[in-house]
Amino acid sequence: MQYIVTIKLPKNPNHNPRDKKTGACPLSSECTDVTGEHHSGLVTFEELEGMRDSGVHITRVEKID
Secondary structure, eight states: OEEEEEEEOOOOTTOOTTSOOBSOOSSOTTOOBOSSSEEEEEEEHHHHHHHHHHTOOEEEEEEEO
16 A cells, blocks of 8 residues: 655755755655655555654655555
8 A cells, every 4th residue: 555645844944935946855756846844755554654653744644546
């Protein structure tokens, strides 16, 4: 089973939503947005459990059928 998970990172004081930067996203190698607080990615159940256990701030989970 897979899930789309959205996490929230601490606010970046240098973040300008009108000047997005690309690079390696903290959640997924397929994500290219490094500027915002919220990041989403596709994860397995085991990865989701690991995120929960490590204290990651999860804001949304969507099950993929």
